[in-house]
Amino acid sequence: MTTSTNTSAKPALVIGSGFGGLAAAIRLQARGYDTTILEMRDQPGGRAYVFRDKGFTYDAGPTIITAPFLVDELFALAGKRTEDYVKIVPVTPYYRIVFHDGQVFDYTGNEAEIIEQIKKFDPDGVPSYLQFVEKSRAIFDRAFVDLADKPFSSFTDMIRVAPDLIRLRSHETVYRLVSRYVKHPLLRQVFSFHPLLVGGNPFQSSSIYAMIHYLERKWGVHFAMGGTGALVQGLLRLFTEMGGKLRLNARVGQLLVENGTACGVRLDSGEELPASVVVSNADVSRFYQKAVPAAARKKWTDARLNRMRYSMGLFLIYFGTDRTYPDLAHHTIVLTERYRELLEDIFRKKILADDFSLYLHVPTRTDPSLAPPGCECFYVLSPVPNLGGKIDWEKVKERYADAILASLEKLCPDLRKHIVSKIVWTPQDFETKLDAHLGSAFQFEPILTQSAWFRPHNVSEDVKNFFLVGAGTHPGAGVPGVLSSAKLLERVLPEP
Numbered sequence: 289m290t291t292s293t294n295t296s297a298k299p300a301l302v303i304g305s306g307f308g309g310l311a312a313a314i315r316l317q318a319r320g321y322d323t324t325i326l327e328m329r330d331q332p333g334g335r336a337y338v339f340r341d342k343g344f345t346y347d348a349g350p351t352i353i354t355a356p357f358l359v360d361e362l363f364a365l366a367g368k369r370t371e372d373y374v375k376i377v378p379v380t381p382y383y384r385i386v387f388h389d390g391q392v393f394d395y396t397g398n399e400a401e402i403i404e405q406i407k408k409f410d411p412d413g414v415p416s417y418l419q420f421v422e423k424s425r426a427i428f429d430r431a432f433v434d435l436a437d438k439p440f441s442s443f444t445d446m447i448r449v450a451p452d453l454i455r456l457r458s459h460e461t462v463y464r465l466v467s468r469y470v471k472h473p474l475l476r477q478v479f480s481f482h483p484l485l486v487g488g489n490p491f492q493s494s495s496i497y498a499m500i501h502y503l504e505r506k507w508g509v510h511f512a513m514g515g516t517g518a519l520v521q522g523l524l525r526l527f528t529e530m531g532g533k534l535r536l537n538a539r540v541g542q543l544l545v546e547n548g549t550a551c552g553v554r555l556d557s558g559e560e561l562p563a564s565v566v567v568s569n570a571d572v573s574r575f576y577q578k579a580v581p582a583a584a585r586k587k588w589t590d591a592r593l594n595r596m597r598y599s600m601g602l603f604l605i606y607f608g609t610d611r612t613y614p615d616l617a618h619h620t621i622v623l624t625e626r627y628r629e630l631l632e633d634i635f636r637k638k639i640l641a642d643d644f645s646l647y648l649h650v651p652t653r654t655d656p657s658l659a660p661p662g663c664e665c666f667y668v669l670s671p672v673p674n675l676g677g678k679i680d681w682e683k684v685k686e687r688y689a690d691a692i693l694a695s696l697e698k699l700c701p702d703l704r705k706h707i708v709s710k711i712v713w714t715p716q717d718f719e720t721k722l723d724a725h726l727g728s729a730f731q732f733e734p735i736l737t738q739s740a741w742f743r744p745h746n747v748s749e750d751v752k753n754f755f756l757v758g759a760g761t762h763p764g765a766g767v768p769g770v771l772s773s774a775k776l777l778e779r780v781l782p783e784p
Contacts, residue, residue: 300567302568305332309325315365315778319784321565321784322531323527324533328539329536330537342608342708344709347516351649358775362771374522379508380397386699397508413470413472416471421505424502427495462482477623482500486764487731488730493734494735494736496739497734540554540555543566549752550563571725572760572761573731575723577590580754584751597738602671609706610708622645638673648666649669668693675728690704715729753782
């Protein structure tokens, strides 16, 4: 374990300080590398950036922590305990789901509670739901426990697991799998929405992503007190205590390659930094196209990257009110009457519909310190088309934001009268401020033909000693996915 800077250690560079980058940097430093994180923005966190306005603290990106053992493992690498750096607490219900007709489903990890919720909609549907749980467990055991931290560096790796993928019916979509067990139309929405949490359409995403249901049942849904940004700060503190270094406002302009091997990076400022190993937590498509020399790219050419399917975009409103709404849950999902049709508008037609489904995050229900006394802190998210659509976001964003806030007044009376702080983000912001290709929120759409070996590999196929972590590589988006992408580096990194 590295506890201080080792001047004789080989240098390693990590591009980006999102959860994938932080986890990779901690593992590199523990492995014996002299590791530096290069972050293009003015604070760490990547998509887990933090906005502060008028006393309100807004987590810009991830708000849900599942599989917290993956966080514990990082602190354990340095002989530390998570709780000495950040307090992570369970949230219940996991989600409160509000349907268009006002009916409510409180989604928890307690089997007795969830069975009672199912009985409200379909008294005869419990046995088949329990069959679905067992199916989700089987998928989880193979796809997450066995494979999430295993690299798919060769086609042989894919062939080896193909029989299991066939047996688990991974060619089916999540919605089709759920529908084989769950018959009530509203309950089908409850148990199939999870791919949206990682950028996928339930009607297109591989049934492998049904594992998220069992993952949440097994490990719960959690929140970091102080917000997700507090977890970023805890991991960064651990990293620097281990001897690692962080440089802010350090945008990488080019990966330096000699004889097919990464040897460092050139910053936009012109400064060149040498490295024995380079790990990128940046948007994969954008980084390959902008920063990896074309002559070094044989597989991930511009043409191939442009043929990939990218996740939807997100429209986000961060806002604070001068009153509280104590009846709200920490996480609420508000579903419109159109389920399949709205997703078709978002993913295929790429048009901005008049209706929307929403995810409402109210962290002050768990941690009031994120807002001034007597106030409430919010984050509302609407899945929308990425920039492959022809939407003028500057023109429509205020109208769209007002429509969303007006709709929330069914849950929060007179909401708009009490808003005292507001920040709006569109897919255009994802592109310009986060360097996200097409403004996509989760990089590649999680369909079967873009999963595992079919994604850009954790070990670059094009450049030796260049590695990828984060949402755009295996196993995919979501906090457990990006932490697992860093964990599997242990299997492929050269010794320092």
